[in-house]
Amino acid sequence: MAPALTRAAGDADLVVVGAGAGGMTAALVAAHAGLRVVLCESTQQAGGTTATSAGTLWIPGNRHGRVAGHVDSVDDAARYLKLLAGADDARGRRRAFLATGDEAVAWLEANSQVAFTSSGVHPDYLVQPGASYAGRALSPLPYDGRKLGADFVRIRPPIPEFMVLGGMMVGKADIQALLRRWSSTRAFSHSARLVLRYLADRLRYSRGTRLVMGNALVARLFASVRDSGVDVRFGWRLLELMHEGGRVTGAVFDTESGVQRISASRGVVLATGGVGHDVDLRSELLPAHWDIATLACASVVGDGISSARRAGAVLERHPHGNFFWQPVSRVAREGGDVGLFPHLFLDRAKPGLIAVDALGRRFVNEAASYHHFVEGLLANGQRAWLVCDAAFVERYGLGVIPPGTKRLERWIASGYVTVDGSLTALSRRLGIDADGFAATIADTNRDACIGFDVAFRKGEAPLDRFNGDASHGPNPCLGVIAHAPFLALAILPADAASSAGLATDADGRVLDDTGQSLAGLYACGNDAASVMCGTYPGPGTTLGPAIVFGYRVGRHAVRGAAPSPHPTFSA
Numbered sequence: 001m002a003p004a005l006t007r008a009a010g011d012a013d014l015v016v017v018g019a020g021a022g023g024m025t026a027a028l029v030a031a032h033a034g035l036r037v038v039l040c041e042s043t044q045q046a047g048g049t050t051a052t053s054a055g056t057l058w059i060p061g062n063r064h065g066r067v068a069g070h071v072d073s074v075d076d077a078a079r080y081l082k083l084l085a086g087a088d089d090a091r092g093r094r095r096a097f098l099a100t101g102d103e104a105v106a107w108l109e110a111n112s113q114v115a116f117t118s119s120g121v122h123p124d125y126l127v128q129p130g131a132s133y134a135g136r137a138l139s140p141l142p143y144d145g146r147k148l149g150a151d152f153v154r155i156r157p158p159i160p161e162f163m164v165l166g167g168m169m170v171g172k173a174d175i176q177a178l179l180r181r182w183s184s185t186r187a188f189s190h191s192a193r194l195v196l197r198y199l200a201d202r203l204r205y206s207r208g209t210r211l212v213m214g215n216a217l218v219a220r221l222f223a224s225v226r227d228s229g230v231d232v233r234f235g236w237r238l239l240e241l242m243h244e245g246g247r248v249t250g251a252v253f254d255t256e257s258g259v260q261r262i263s264a265s266r267g268v269v270l271a272t273g274g275v276g277h278d279v280d281l282r283s284e285l286l287p288a289h290w291d292i293a294t295l296a297c298a299s300v301v302g303d304g305i306s307s308a309r310r311a312g313a314v315l316e317r318h319p320h321g322n323f324f325w326q327p328v329s330r331v332a333r334e335g336g337d338v339g340l341f342p343h344l345f346l347d348r349a350k351p352g353l354i355a356v357d358a359l360g361r362r363f364v365n366e367a368a369s370y371h372h373f374v375e376g377l378l379a380n381g382q383r384a385w386l387v388c389d390a391a392f393v394e395r396y397g398l399g400v401i402p403p404g405t406k407r408l409e410r411w412i413a414s415g416y417v418t419v420d421g422s423l424t425a426l427s428r429r430l431g432i433d434a435d436g437f438a439a440t441i442a443d444t445n446r447d448a449c450i451g452f453d454v455a456f457r458k459g460e461a462p463l464d465r466f467n468g469d470a471s472h473g474p475n476p477c478l479g480v481i482a483h484a485p486f487l488a489l490a491i492l493p494a495d496a497a498s499s500a501g502l503a504t505d506a507d508g509r510v511l512d513d514t515g516q517s518l519a520g521l522y523a524c525g526n527d528a529a530s531v532m533c534g535t536y537p538g539p540g541t542t543l544g545p546a547i548v549f550g551y552r553v554g555r556h557a558v559r560g561a562a563p564s565p566h567p568t569f570s571a
């Protein structure tokens with residue numbers, strides 16, 4: 001029941017909680033079919049962690065990959081996922097995800113401002129039958145934030161380290177153009193266009209309005225939500241679910257004008273971003289001695305999961321892991337804050353960099369995906385450093401230090417990196433075992449010359465080579481570390497998303513501990529347990545399902561209590 005002293009704030013057909021990828025998709029689908037949708041967001045901006053993400057979606061067999069000529073199928077993806085995560089569960093969630101992925105993309109593109117392009121070559125993260133090399137990942141098309149008018153400020157910005165010149169977003173292609181701006185006319189004119197547009201933007205806006213990656217996805221979803229007449233309420237934080245007669249009938253919110261409740265005839269959709277910063281949930285899901293930071297948006301605090309559990313929902317955990325990982329370095333920000341910079345693809349796979357532990361040993365293939373790199377880090381203790389020389393940094397950059405950097409004083413002074421003229425002295429300053437470190441460097445330099453990484457076979461997997469340096473031989477990921485000065489950068493594990501979450505069925509209906517759905521309660525995005533069960537198949541592992549299950553939730557709410565048509569694809 002609703003707590004006393006709450007004010008009724010009207011009713012709706014569907015109340016959606018959380019304006020990230022999952023919530024906005026569900027809201028959009030329901031509103032398009034004519035439901036009265038209220039979307040409640042605890043902060044003053046839309047986007048959550050989605051806004052700070054790369055925005056990639058893993059959608060096997062998608063139309064854009066097909067049009068671009070890439071060969072892929074949901075059957076191949078099903079085979080691959082079975083090898084990673086075992087058989088699908090009895091609820092058929094994986095089958096539903098695979099069967100509906102392309103349909104969800106097609107629906108969004110036909111009915112909203114959301115638009116994607118094939119990410120092209122973007123290998124899956126593990127080498128197994130059914131893995132894809134190209135075409136399985138989608139990227140949102142860049143979006144012109146000026147189209148939002150005054151609502152541009154409603155889009156949560158990316159982390160400062162993902163912007164250049166103090167506010168200009170750059171995607172992967174932009175980074176390449178900016179780095180090569182003096183070496184081709186095309187790169188120069190692309191870079192010049194970016195910078196001129198940005199300078200013009202700054203006369204009127206607090207940051208650049210050319211949005212890419214997760215920010216483009218959020219802006220496209222938010223513009224569409226607005227177009228479709230969804231009633232968006234910023235500053236409304238979910239406190240509790242209302243239930244009556246075994247059914248969730250609405251939700252109670254903390255708002256600027258007091259505690260308010262909204263009733264919802266078709267139900268409530270929880271899409272508050274998963275575990276995030278919730279201390280209690282983290283201690284329930286992480287081993288006791290693990291002290292791990294999160295990259296989740298600060299407003300993601302486990303509210304959806306906790307409120308549903310209080311209403312009888314069950315938390316699903318995963319044997320392969322309850323979180324999705326990214327390695328980060330700590331960076332001092334203006335004003336004294338410390339930021340976490342995710343090492344996704346720019347530095348780890350490049351030739352001439354290794355990661356070592358306190359014994360001076362390597363512990364993982366540095367070119368593995370960010371998730372699998374951190375799995376190696378966690379299996380080996382949590383202290384580690386990326387090590388390279390200054391020539392590497394000048395060529396490829398290291399963390400937040402951009403390529404082309406010759407002078408390292410600023411980064412040394414802020415404590416971001418430790419630099420020394422001798423490898424032995426560097427290891428002693430950091431408390432790394434000097435003998436172990438010397439032996440590792442000798443092995444690294446030997447392997448780089450022959451082009452074969454004896455310990456971890458770095459450079460063999462398609463993903464390694466994709467993120468390596470194709471112009472470097474004999475192995476695009478192996479280089480010597482031989483010329484002073486040498487650098488070390490402390491690297492830490494962090495989670496980017498949770499895999500554990502509310503148990504749901506194939507339409508996102510939340511389940512209780514008997515496996516029955518709680519009438520009127522849905523979850524999508526990271527509030528729902530991941531269909532990948534803690535495995536990390538490839539780029540877009542959380543946003544792909546967030547969009548697909550957001551779509552399925554919206555459709556189910558529109559159908560009401562009618563039974564789901566069975567997915568046509570059988571895995």
Ligand SMILES: Cc1cc2nc3c(=O)[nH]c(=O)nc-3n(C[C@H](O)[C@H](O)[C@H](O)COP(=O)(O)OP(=O)(O)OC[C@H]3O[C@@H](n4cnc5c(N)ncnc54)[C@H](O)[C@@H]3O)c2cc1C
Pocket residue numbers: 017018019020021022023040041042043045046047048049050051052053054055056057058236237238239271272273274295296297299300301302303304342496497498524525526527539540541542543544546
């Ligand atoms: C650097 C980085 C890069 C990433 N890149 C990718 C990628 O390319 N592809 C991919 O698949 N994944 C990526 N991820 C992970 C991905 O961003 C998240 O898994 C995804 O955005 C989660 O979406 P969501 O809709 O569940 O939640 P969110 O986008 O976090 O949205 C949740 C919303 O709910 C709101 N909220 C929270 N509590 C309440 C409450 N009580 N009441 C009302 N509202 C509330 C929040 O403020 C937020 O706006 C990345 C993550 C990071 C950190």
